[in-house]
Amino acid sequence: MTKLATRCKYWYASHNGAKARVMAMERYNHRTSESHWQKRWNDERVFEAKETFGKPKHYVLEMFPYPSGRIHVGHVRNYTMGDVLARYMRARGHNVLHPMGWDAFGMPAENAAIEKGVHPRNWTYENIAAMRRQLKSMGLSIDWTREIATCDPSYYRHEQEIFLDFLAAGLVERKISQVNWDPIDQTVLANEQVIEGRGWRSGALVEKRELAQWFLKITDYSDELLAALDGLHRWPEKVRLMQQNWIGRSEGLRFHFELETEQGSPVPPLQVFTTRHDTIFGATFCAVSPDHALTRELARSSLEIAAFRRECEALGTSEEAIERAEKKGVFLGLYARHPFRPGFRLPVYAANFILMAYGEGAIFGCPAHDQRDLEFAHNYGLDVIPVVAPAAADPATFTIGDEAFLDKDDAQAVLINSDFLNGMTVAQAKEEVARRIEKKGIGQRKLNYRLRDWGVSRQRYWGCPIPIIHCPACGIVPVPKSDLPVVLPDDVTFDQPGNPLDRHLAWKQVKCPRCGNAAQRETDTFDTFVDSSWYFARFCAPRADRPTDPAAIDYWMPVDQYIGGVEHAILHLLYSRFFTRAMRRTGHIRLDEPFASLFTQGMVIHSTFRTPAGEWVLPADAVERNGRWVHAETGEQLIVGPAEKMSKSKKNVVDPEVIIDQYGADTVRWFVLSDTPPERDIEWTESGVAGAWRFTQRLWKLVNEVTERPAEPSLNVLSPQSTALRRTIHQALHAVSLDIEGLRFNRAIARIYELANALTAALASPVKDAVSPAVLREGATILVQMFAPMMPHLAEEAWRLLKMPGLAAQAPWPAADPALLVEDTVTIAVQVNGKRRDEVTLKKGLPAAEVESIVLELDNVRRALDGRSVRKIIVVPDRIANVVVG
């Protein structure tokens, strides 16, 4: 703030005497300008989206924010990118929908309630008000009439209705599942909230608990969600791969082993899943999960097995815990009969490395070809039978040491020690085993997915109530739609741990809608990811009586460009894709994929500062003096760390509000788009922001100077300089259009700099009137329109100065003159043996033969040839000529 004020004063002081003309020009003042134009846009409802037909639509959406209370620079970057696109598409004649809302449920509101005694509702709505004001100060072209907040009953009532429809359609399931339970706070914790086995707030050792939870059956769509990824051409490859891995399809075989006790009496069979059925003759044991039904049952009569189960429960699921964990198990006293080796019995263990959640929670172990199985076999003295060997190996002597032999897709490997499989490749053996298992009727080929159903129950107050009533007589009863919304009660207390809804008897105790007897409400609320899984659909008709309005949703959906952080690559984006399909099934929407194009922007990072004592210092308190960073107040020298993700704990944060006040929204918008490609992390630097600020002033000055040139009506008779400048102008326009469409904002900005430089140079031309004032005007006008999406306020100010009609925000995008995009001459590089030796400017489209003779005459080429003979000449028309010397 102080820095800038000082600058302004000097700026005026220096322009005296000879520069009186410049002094007459007012410096661009963002403080008065920006609020003025924001008001005009608002008053004239410039950005309200209309469903008028006859115009193509364009739906631009950025991931809506959680109302934490203040916007951060990541928001600024995200919303600026979307805004540039929205403004550009509007100028290109599209009906643009560019809405904003609030992902307003969630734990921070409850934590604030616990810590500060404020009501989550008040805390949330105050935060929304503060952030709305901040976002508006950015000058975003948002249709604020469509604003929604997920915590508003007018939003979540529809979510409840959708849920009831999902329930009726069989897309909802209630089942017992294992959760992370914090015994002090008495709540379920998400995996992310468990840090080294302890609750992130209470510090209590987290327990595994089994609770009845509501699940959305996303696994019904596993295959569809996976297959449809191929059609998402305008999604980043990276995100598609991440989702693909997350869904985790594997082709395998599910079959059962006959079981028997040690004495040989039969026991119900054991289902297993495998993708390596080719190794069936290498099987030397079977293993089941500690949580497998078989283990549970046997634990009731065996102290040893019960103890093993407890031991596994206590073991963390963290990465390190898994890394360190020995492969352990306990013999269950049972044997499995090998399907192809009569009389051969495999001991059955419960083992700590078998996941209940994957496949059947049971496997056959083949130590020779699976590292985990091998370690387990070594620990328990089990046989290791190699059954796959490199083709070159001698089957008689091939052995396995400490490393299992993993051949994967290697066609070189062949089966050994495997009866009817001997000599086959892995693929052939898999096929043969699958065929025989199916023929025996003991199993079948099966696709298995890693994806699991989505547990949406949270034992939390600040979330959307799940519209269900539990009746002792009728069981689970959906709340009738006519009773919606189930509104969160306001009068709740946070003085005790646990879910306040559970203690709110007046709310909890209801009559069963079916039988009329006393019943209880479901007190769990939805995971907040449910709220964000359909908000993009609600924006199409945010005040409709039904969750969606068919006409509006058919018109606007899908989102044409979705922009957000890559951290949502899996959860939010996968849930939304599932929700859209489930909403299609229940008649709320008529498409599968909500986001036609996805863009994941990088983070904003900043270097860190700390004192020698190790205390973190805010960038605002650090100043550079003589190339060293010191504390602004104490003068203490600071240790500068590399740029990293902004975090409150390391204090490497900048507050957008302060920067916007100091430099203006246009400058900040310009900065976050400049230099760095939008998908990469951008480093926030004070000098970069200052540079952007200087450019706003330069542009302002440039437009002023152009308008001071005497008007000249015609573009008909032009000097060569004028024509050349017009080419530059129109080529820049063409290039910037393509760059914005491709979201290559950094390149668009570089080209705007280039055009500004060209116009500045033309203005400064020593030859009087070398460039026609009409051309300068044309250039300035196009320049203003090109930067209008990025710096909309300055653009309006310049638009007014140029005496252009209406608002820049409503002006159509200028059309580049195709005639000016084609050059009639071209400068081509001339190489000798691939090394550049000269360049030559030629008429475009010159025949290769002529190019060849011209090239050979060049001094530099002759010198490089040095008397050697020319073998051939490669001529790429209008691009390059390469003389190849023998």
Next chain:
RNA sequence: GCGGACGUGGCGGAACGGUAGACGCAACGGACUUAAAAUCCGUUGGGGGAAACCCCGUGAGGGUUCGAUUCCCUCCGUCCGCACCA
């Protein structure tokens, strides 16, 4: 372990297989100024040369090509996602 991305000046980064370093930041020189700041004009990959120009140069090594930052292989490094997934 599996999957993926990336590696170019002091820095951020440009470059349909075709003149490597556009554009910006920083730095340096100059003009203006009593002075500084701001502004404007220049220089700025390394080396050689008075200059014309020449040599080297996109993590390392190889390959394909008339020509490779770009395509292929191997290696090194950094980052990201998933991970006891049978």
